[in-house]
Amino acid sequence: MTDCENGEIRDLLPAWAHGQSAAAEHARVEEHLSLCLSCQAEVALLRTVVASFDAATPRLDMDAIVRALPAGGLRVVPRSAQAPRARYWMAAAASVLVVGTVSLAGLRGVFGTTAPTVDQFALDSVGQEVGPGQAAAVAAPASTSGLSVVGGVSDLSNDNLNALLVELETISPTIDAEPASLRRPLIENEGAF
């Protein structure tokens, strides 16, 4: 017998035979089968194939298979599920570290145990040491006024601000003494020439 020319229906026959076709397709196949002897023969062949392999397949011990399976409630939590909690604890630890460091630095500032020296202040922006005279000039306002600018200027009261302005006006805009290196002649025995 020649094959049916309706390839679409023939493609649906195995699923139909297993009852796995969608309801609409199921109705179409049944309608076609009622008219097509070739497809009826193919369905009969499909059922024979299934029956022949069923007969050749031994029965299985289902209970033994189930007993061999792991218990569902004892699953190990995957790493991906643990990651968010680990990240939370790491963030918390980092926060504690930062807060602790800042607090310690604040306490040291209050108790003045490691207050910077004048010479340390007398470093320019690129780390080059300036002369001792300049250092003294830089240190002069604080040492002469007796004001301590530990906090910001905004922390000062109006009286203290006024006192600071008075002190600043008394400071000479020029450096009193030249650095020693500039006072030294470029040529030591200039008079010999």
Place this chain on the structure above:
Amino acid sequence: MATANQPDHEESDTALIARWQRGDQRAAAAIVARHAHPLARFAASAGEREQLDELVQDTFVRAFNSLDSFRADSSLRTWLFTICKRLILDRKRTEKRRRDRVELDESHAVEAYDALDAMVADETARRVRRAVATLSPLQREVFTLRVNEGMPYGEIAVVVGSTEGACRVHYHNAMRTIKELLSDD
């Protein structure tokens, strides 16, 4: 998708997996009851004769041990058949190394089915299995998954590692070959 013979109240594999993950071992039993025999039938059609229980059990154990990696975008059935196929291939490789002989080819498959036929009296079934045994391994896998399980081509393609279109061609070629062989007998 609702199918004609599959009632909507039948619990889906996904729901059963969720129940098992909550500790309900009866859900595992339901999954095994649903898929064990089709897996054994697939293995038998692929030429596996010995220790089918062990093969099917290994398939389920492997699947359940890694259900966390199971993606619901493919069906559990497809996944189980894919694992089963890999185990069958492993067995064949092991057997090949152990016995230092060529892998089961088509002529060997026919002999294997002949051996089974001694236990099965049905003449029609014998002829059908002989015809299926003459197919190439890939054709046989596609044909049996399509006919024995009613699997759509998309799922078959995943299991056998091919394309949907190629599986469709393999199926129709296999069907034509079998019809010709049976009409010749």
